[in-house]
Amino acid sequence: MRLRNVRGSKEAIAESPYVINNPEEYRNKWREVFNNSNPLYIEIGMGKGRFLTRLAQQNPGINYVGIEKYASVLYRALEKREKMKMDNLYFIGMDAEDIAAVFGEGEVDWIYLNFSDPWPKDRHAKRRLTSKEFFGRYDRILRKDGRIEFKTDNMDLFDFSLEQIPLTNFEITAYTKDLHNDAMNEGNVMTEYEEKFSGLGHPICKLIAERKK
Numbered sequence: 001m002r003l004r005n006v007r008g009s010k011e012a013i014a015e016s017p018y019v020i021n022n023p024e025e026y027r028n029k030w031r032e033v034f035n036n037s038n039p040l041y042i043e044i045g046m047g048k049g050r051f052l053t054r055l056a057q058q059n060p061g062i063n064y065v066g067i068e069k070y071a072s073v074l075y076r077a078l079e080k081r082e083k084m085k086m087d088n089l090y091f092i093g094m095d096a097e098d099i100a101a102v103f104g105e106g107e108v109d110w111i112y113l114n115f116s117d118p119w120p121k122d123r124h125a126k127r128r129l130t131s132k133e134f135f136g137r138y139d140r141i142l143r144k145d146g147r148i149e150f151k152t153d154n155m156d157l158f159d160f161s162l163e164q165i166p167l168t169n170f171e172i173t174a175y176t177k178d179l180h181n182d183a184m185n186e187g188n189v190m191t192e193y194e195e196k197f198s199g200l201g202h203p204i205c206k207l208i209a210e211r212k213k
């Protein structure tokens with residue numbers, strides 16, 4: 001997702017108390033940002049932030065960080081965030097390629113990937129957030145028994161992910177190709193893209209990945 005440049009978005013992001021603009025400085029110190037030792041859950045490619053703002057409201061005992069590479073999109077999440085009274089949600093504007101510079105070894109408890117960009121050309125496969133290259137990065141930052149959850153309506157990307165993940169230190173412990181008609185849907189929080197594409201009749205796929213035992 002890339003929105004037209006929103007005037008003032010870069011300035012608003014730079015000045016916001018909810019955006020961590022120097023995230024590398026908090027590597028291994030994220031609990032200081034939240035001033036507690038609660039678990040840390042992150043969403044990579046959060047888009048306009050509906051999923052994470054809802055989770056943060058529902059779960060005050062969990063710390064959340066949303067990561068989004070485009071300022072114009074992050075700004076939309078920030079607009080939502082600013083209307084809410086909660087102290088367990090921060091954002092970072094960055095490309096997740098550098099994620100291991102921002103979180104320490106095992107510092108993250110849970111990773112959400114929702115409706116990640118499909119990068120359909122083979123030569124761009126390494127940019128897919130479920131590629132073995134990205135899972136290698138997640139391997140560094142995720143707690144030993146941490147989890148990765150991935151949702152998409154893109155069947156090619158989902159099938160690619162089912163093939164890639166077993167090539168890494170992770171295994172797929174559950175998956176469905178029709179989330180909204182599956183027991184895995186219990187407690188599901190819809191993202192902006194999920195609402196749009198399920199509204200168009202696309203089935204939603206979901207998988208859970210955990211480290212190989």
Ligand code: SAM
Pocket residue numbers: 001002044045046047048049067068069070073094095096097113114115116117191192193194
């Ligand atoms: N997760 C949201 C949802 O489900 O509604 C947004 C989905 S949108 C298709 C994917 C988002 O991921 C875009 O906003 C894009 O800018 C962001 N994104 C893609 N690759 C990224 C990366 N390497 N680092 C950070 N954000 C990324």
